[in-house]
Amino acid sequence: MPARCRVCGKSAVVRIPYARMWLCSDHLTAYLGKRVGETIDRYHLLSGGDRVLVMVSGGKDSASMAGILSALASKRGFEAALLHIDLGVGEFSALSRAAAEELSKRINLPLLVVPLREAIGADLPRLIKSVRRRSPCATCGVVKRYVANVAALRLGFDAVAVGHTLVDLASFALKGYITRSEEPLEAATPKNPGLSGLFVDRIKPLAEVGEVETRAYVKYAEIPWTDAVCEYKPVRTIDVEIRDFVSKLERDYPSLLVSMMRGVYARAPKTQREGVGKCSVCGAPTNTDVCAFCRITSRALGESGAPALHEFLEEKREVLA
Numbered sequence: 001m002p003a004r005c006r007v008c009g010k011s012a013v014v015r016i017p018y019a020r021m022w023l024c025s026d027h028l029t030a031y032l033g034k035r036v037g038e039t040i041d042r043y044h045l046l047s048g049g050d051r052v053l054v055m056v057s058g059g060k061d062s063a064s065m066a067g068i069l070s071a072l073a074s075k076r077g078f079e080a081a082l083l084h085i086d087l088g089v090g091e092f093s094a095l096s097r098a099a100a101e102e103l104s105k106r107i108n109l110p111l112l113v114v115p116l117r118e119a120i121g122a123d124l125p126r127l128i129k130s131v132r133r134r135s136p137c138a139t140c141g142v143v144k145r146y147v148a149n150v151a152a153l154r155l156g157f158d159a160v161a162v163g164h165t166l167v168d169l170a171s172f173a174l175k176g177y178i179t180r181s182e183e184p185l186e187a188a189t190p191k192n193p194g195l196s197g198l199f200v201d202r203i204k205p206l207a208e209v210g211e212v213e214t215r216a217y218v219k220y221a222e223i224p225w226t227d228a229v230c231e232y233k234p235v236r237t238i239d240v241e242i243r244d245f246v247s248k249l250e251r252d253y254p255s256l257l258v259s260m261m262r263g264v265y266a267r268a269p270k271t272q273r274e275g276v277g278k279c280s281v282c283g284a285p286t287n288t289d290v291c292a293f294c295r296i297t298s299r300a301l302g303e304s305g306a307p308a309l310h311e312f313l314e315e316k317r318e319v320l321a
Helices: 025-042 060-076 090-107 116-120 124-130 136-155 166-179 182-187 211-220 238-252 254-267 292-301 306-315
Strands: 014-016 021-023 051-055 079-086 111-115 159-161 201-203
Touching: 014 211, 021 025, 025 060, 025 211, 051 060, 051 136, 060 079, 060 090, 060 211, 079 090, 079 116, 079 136, 090 111, 111 116, 111 136, 111 306, 116 136, 116 306, 124 136, 124 292, 136 159, 136 292, 136 306, 166 182, 166 238, 166 254, 211 238, 238 254, 292 306
Parallel strands: 051 079, 051 159, 079 111, 159 201
Antiparallel strands: 014 021
16 A cells, blocks of 8 residues: 555655655655754754855755755745855766756756856866865865855855755764764754854754655755766765765664754854964965965965955855845
C-alpha cells in the first residue's frame, strides 16, 4: 500500500526521518517553511526589516535555502537577495552560474553575480596555482567568505546566509572535537554574529534540515540546481571521511543527530569578534597585519584584489538596490 501524507492523506513523496512521517509535495514545502522559520526564531537569525544576502552556489542545498527564504520573506518582513560567485572553474562554474540565474527567475529574487576574473582580475584556478600552503578548498573558502562579507557590507545587508545543512554542521563539529580546534566548532553553529562595520552576521537557516528534505524539496518544488562537481573537490580526506560517517548517522539515527546538534549549538564556543584588527592593505578584519584574501590575491596578481572588488561592487550596486 502506498504511503500517505500525514496531513492530508494524499500520496506521499518523502518520509521525514527524524519526524517519522510521510508528506506529499505540498506539505513538504509547508513543513520545511515551518522548520526553517522555527530555526530562525530559535537561534535569532533574522528579524523584521533585516536584509539578508543569500549565497547560492548552484547546488541543491543553497537552492533549497533560497527557495524557502523567498517564501518566508514577505511573511516575516525581511528582504532577501541572491549572491553567486562565479569561480571560473570551467564547466562546473558555467553550470553553477546557469543554475543560479535560473533559480533567481524561478523564485523572483534579484541576483548579483560576481565573476572572480572580472571582479578581482583572477579566477580560482589562478589563485590556487599561486598558493602552495593552502588546499584548493581552503583558498576557495577564504575568497568566498571575503567576497560575500564585503558585498553585504557595501550593499547594506545585515546578514549573509549560507546553505549548510544539519549534516554539514555536524561534520564541522565532529572535526573540531577530533582536531581539538575551535574554528570548525565555531562554524558548527546556526549563527556567527557580526561586528559593526567589519562583519555581518553569517547565518545557516538549514541548520536543522537534513539531506533527505533538501533533495526532495528541489525535486518536487521544481527548484533549479546542478549536481556538477568541482574538479578541486577532494576524493578522500579527513573531511570526506567525517562527512560520510555523519551522513550514515543521519540515515540510521536521524532524531539522535538533531538532538546531538542542539547540544553542540548550546555549548559551542562563541565567535570572538572583539579585539580583531584591520588589514593594513584593505581594512578588512584580520588577526594578522595583512588579511588572507590580500595575501592570496597579491601572490597571484602582484597586488591585492580588494580595491578592484570594491570598485566592481560599487558599479553593481543598482542590481540589488
